[in-house]
Structures are given as structure tokens and as C-alpha cells.
Amino acid sequence: MIADSNPALGVTHEQHTAERSKYLACLLPRRTHPPFGMDCHCNARALGALMKFDVSSGPTPHYRYSICGLVVQSEVVLASAIMAAVEHQAPDIIIRAGDVPARLESALHATEAWETQNGLFLLRIPGVARFLVRQGCEIVFDLDPGCESRTLSLYLLGTCFAILLQQRGNLVLHASAIAGGGRAMLFCGRSGAGKSTLAAMLCRRGYALLNDDVCNLTPATGDSYEVRPDGRMLKLWSESLDKLEWSKQPDMAVRANIEKYFFAPPVSEAHPQPVGAIYILREASPGEQNSICRLRAIAGMNELKRNAYRPALVAAMEMEKAYFTASVALQRSAGVYLLSRQLSFGAADLLLDLLEEHWNTLSSGVSIEASNEP
Amino acid sequence: MNHESTISRSDGWLAAPIGEELMMMSADSSAYLSLAGSGGRIWELLEKPRTLAGLCEALAAEYTVQPSEIRDEVLVFLEGLHLQHAIQLHPSALA
Numbered sequence: 001m002i003a004d005s006n007p008a009l010g011v012t013h014e015q016h017t018a019e020r021s022k023y024l025a026c027l028l029p030r031r032t033h034p035p036f037g038m039d040c041h042c043n044a045r046a047l048g049a050l051m052k053f054d055v056s057s058g059p060t061p062h063y064r065y066s067i068c069g070l071v072v073q074s075e076v077v078l079a080s081a082i083m084a085a086v087e088h089q090a091p092d093i094i095i096r097a098g099d100v101p102a103r104l105e106s107a108l109h110a111t112e113a114w115e116t117q118n119g120l121f122l123l124r125i126p127g128v129a130r131f132l133v134r135q136g137c138e139i140v141f142d143l144d145p146g147c148e149s150r151t152l153s154l155y156l157l158g159t160c161f162a163i164l165l166q167q168r169g170n171l172v173l174h175a176s177a178i179a180g181g182g183r184a185m186l187f188c189g190r191s192g193a194g195k196s197t198l199a200a201m202l203c204r205r206g207y208a209l210l211n212d213d214v215c216n217l218t219p220a221t222g223d224s225y226e227v228r229p230d231g232r233m234l235k236l237w238s239e240s241l242d243k244l245e246w247s248k249q250p251d252m253a254v255r256a257n258i259e260k261y262f263f264a265p266p267v268s269e270a271h272p273q274p275v276g277a278i279y280i281l282r283e284a285s286p287g288e289q290n291s292i293c294r295l296r297a298i299a300g301m302n303e304l305k306r307n308a309y310r311p312a313l314v315a316a317m318e319m320e321k322a323y324f325t326a327s328v329a330l331q332r333s334a335g336v337y338l339l340s341r342q343l344s345f346g347a348a349d350l351l352l353d354l355l356e357e358h359w360n361t362l363s364s365g366v367s368i369e370a371s372n373e374p
Numbered sequence: 375m376n377h378e379s380t381i382s383r384s385d386g387w388l389a390a391p392i393g394e395e396l397m398m399m400s401a402d403s404s405a406y407l408s409l410a411g412s413g414g415r416i417w418e419l420l421e422k423p424r425t426l427a428g429l430c431e432a433l434a435a436e437y438t439v440q441p442s443e444i445r446d447e448v449l450v451f452l453e454g455l456h457l458q459h460a461i462q463l464h465p466s467a468l469a
Binding site: 296297298301302305315320321324325327328331332 | 388390391392393395397399403406407408
């Protein structure tokens with residue numbers, strides 16, 4: 001998806017079109033034979049756009065975003081990130097095209113997909129790009145022929161950004177979060193567990209979205225951690241959008257051939273929120289009531305470990321100690337809860353009522369368990 | 375393990391309390407362990423290497439029991455820790 005030009009951000013339609021052409025040009029297959037052959041089928045969208053707009057030579061485009069409290073300057077549009085008016089702030093993070101070596105010279109950890117070496121992380125995704133994430137402040141990408149812009153964007157904002165946040169000493173959980181009563185409420189679970197859908201349902205009830213899918217936790221005072229808004233849209237399955245009665249736009253498809261769409265939340269939180277509770281999502285058995293129960297400390301430790309955004313990255317970056325310390329602190333300052341719930345949309349209101357009831361008990365410190373009455 | 379065996383913590387373990395429990399992580403980061411109640415207290419007492427007899431005496435004093443009453447339980451617990459490679463045993467020269 002290519003972001004629309006936004007006069008409020010000082011980008012005219014003409015400027016944006018020229019920048020977009022250049023961007024698309026860099027996404028085209030870099031081959032010596034004519035790029036219009038049959039083997040370029042996967043780039044039809046980019047080609048169509050290229051034929052409409054002339055490639056102009058001009059300064060490299062820059063798009064600015066505010067992600068997890070960081071000013072990000074990117075040469076490419078980051079699909080799903082919401083453009084921010086941070087033009088006059090110095091960037092914390094640079095995302096740019098460049099040469100990325102196939103290997104690191106003296107890698108400490110190396111697998112087929114990645115290598116690490118003192119503040120450097122090399123990620124190889126065949127058919128997409130090689131990425132070099134450097135010292136928590138730069139992501140360089142070296143595109144493979146035929147990579148689609150949306151796919152590039154997914155890796156930049158997903159795995160690469162998670163690596164970058166970990167290089168900066170953050171914890172990154174596979175979670176979606178909303179702001180409830182001045183605190184961050186996190187929903188963890190494997191892909192398809194319903195994290196984004198639950199966050200979306202809470203947004204429809206008026207809560208502000210903090211994060212989707214990639215949830216950063218930054219140490220605050222004492223044992224507490226805060227979640228910084230990631231400034232991006234929700235990623236939702238077509239079916240969820242239909243049931244939420246939110247209309248999907250074809251140009252907001254997450255990537256080709258997948259029924260998942262980006263959707264801008266009605267309300268986004270702009271400020272960091274201290275972690276209030278971390279919920280591990282579980283589907284209730286047929287006939288079982290929705291319930292919330294606090295996990296025993298050791299179970300909470302294991303769930304936090306399992307719900308790292310990419311558990312293998314924690315080991316690759318030697319962050320196990322940091323995750324242990326943070327997991328202990330999070331259980332002292334917030335708490336890890338098992339949220340068992342029926343998945344039917346029809347019963348969603350009951351589930352949201354239960355969550356609100358739980359948040360009330362959290363602030364009063366009365367109870368750590370709750371369930372819907374039979 | 376006999377009465378005069380010296381027990382010491384293995385290097386590299388992390389430990390931190392959550393409420394009444396002590397959370398631990400192995401040196402190779404492969405496993406989390408939870409010690410409850412007197413188990414956590416034994417780990418704390420092992421901050422300095424101690425003999426089995428010395429450990430039982432210190433613990434018995436805190437719980438106001440006789441060392442002989444807790445010796446078997448302490449042994450079972452220590453064997454568990456040893457299986458997890460969390461402690462090292464140094465047999466006494468006299469054993």
C-alpha cells in the first residue's frame with residue numbers, strides 16, 4: 001500500500017508522486033534482461049505504477065513516522081505505519097536501501113537465516129531482501145529481485161524493527177495492546193489466537209490502540225515497564241473486519257493472496273502507558289465460561305518466554321538474562337493472566353464486560369480472579 | 375553426599391523473588407526453576423559454600439526444629455538442585 005499524500009505534512013501530491021515513482025523503481029527487479037518478461041509477474045503492481053509515473057531523478061524521498069517513541073526516517077513507505085508530523089525532529093532510526101553483505105565477517109551466532117556480531121544483525125529472507133540492523137539505530141535493506149513493496153514493509157516493521165528494539169534494550173512481546181484506565185493491557189498469543197481482533201473489539205468500545213502484534217516494553221521506574229505506542233494500524237482478517245462491521249479497502253491488503261487487511265483504529269493512544277496486565281489468550285472449551293485467572297509465577301515466566309515476539313531472536317541476541325529480569329519485574333508490577341474465552345463474536349460483549357470488571361479489580365487491588373456468571 | 379560434604383552454588387544462575395517464590399534461571403538459560411518456602415531460603419543460605427551439617431543447623435535454627443528432623447528433606451531437595459546442575463558438591467577429604 002502506498003500512503004496517500006497528506007498536505008498537512010507538507011508533502012504535495014506532485015512531490016509524493018515523484019517520490020513514489022522512485023520508490024517503485026528501486027523495488028523493481030535488478031536484472032540485465034528487460035524487466036517486462038514473464039518471470040516478473042509478481043511485480044505487476046509496481047510495474048503498473050511505474051508505467052503511469054515517470055521515474056524522476058531527485059533527492060531520495062524521506063518518510064517520517066513515530067514508532068514506539070522513536071522518530072523513524074525511511075526511504076520507503078512503511079505500509080500500516082501512520083505518518084506522523086515529526087518532520088522537524090532529528091530521526092532516531094534510519095531505514096534505507098544499501099548494500100548488505102551476504103555474511104558477517106566474524107559472526108557470533110549464525111543460522112541459515114541470520115547472523116549476529118556485536119550490535120549487528122544480518123537477516124536473510126530469500127525472495128525478499130537481506131537486512132542489516134545496526135546498533136539499534138539503522139536498518140539497511142538490499143532487495144531481492146521481485147520483492148513486493150508490501151512484503152518489504154512487513155519485514156521492516158515486523159522482524160527488523162523487533163531486532164532493532166531489542167538492540168536498544170527493549171523487550172518485545174508478540175502482543176497487541178490497548179490503553180485502559182491509564183494502563184497498557186496486553187494480549188499475547190500465537191499467530192491466529194485473536195490478539196488483533198480482541199484489541200479491535202476494545203477499540204470499537206472506545207479504548208485507544210497502543211500496539212498491534214509487535215509490543216515493545218521499555219523499563220520505567222522500579223519494576224514497572226511502559227508500552228510506547230507503535231503508531232500503526234491493526235492487521236485484521238477479512239472475516240474479523242466483516243464481523244466488526246468495519247469495511248475493508250482492497251488497497252489495504254497486508255500482502256498479495258492473503259485475506260488480511262490493515263485498518264486504522266478509530267482512536268490511537270499517543271503517550272506511553274505503564275503495563276497494567278498481560279493476558280495470555282486461550283480458547284475456552286465448549287460450554288466453559290469466560291474466565292481470567294492469575295498464573296503462578298513460574299507459569300507466568302514460561303508464558304512470557306514463549307510469547308517473546310520471536311523466541312529465537314532472544315537467544316540469538318543473548319538477551320535471556322534481560323528477559324528473565326523483565327519477566328520477574330513484570331509479574332511484580334503487573335501480573336500475567338490466563339484469559340480463557342469463547343471465540344464467538346456473538347458473545348464478545350460478555351468478554352469485554354469481564355475484562356472491564358477485571359480492570360476495576362486491578363485498580364482497587366481487591367481480586368485477581370474473575371469469570372462470567374453461568 | 376555426607377555430613378561434611380561442602381555444597382556450593384553453581385556459577386551463572388540468576389535468582390529473583392516474586393512474592394513467596396524464588397525464580398531462577400540456569401546458567402545456560404535453558405530452564406526456569408521456582409523454589410518455594412524453605413527451598414528459596416536454602417538457596418539464599420548457600421550464598422557462601424556450606425557443609426550439609428552447617429546448612430541443616432542454620433536452617434533448623436530459623437525454623438526452631440532439630441537439624442536431625444530436617445536432614446532427610448534437605449538432602450532430597452539438594453539432590454533435586456544437583457540434578458538441575460544448580461549446585462556443586464565437594465566431598466569432604468575425610469569421606
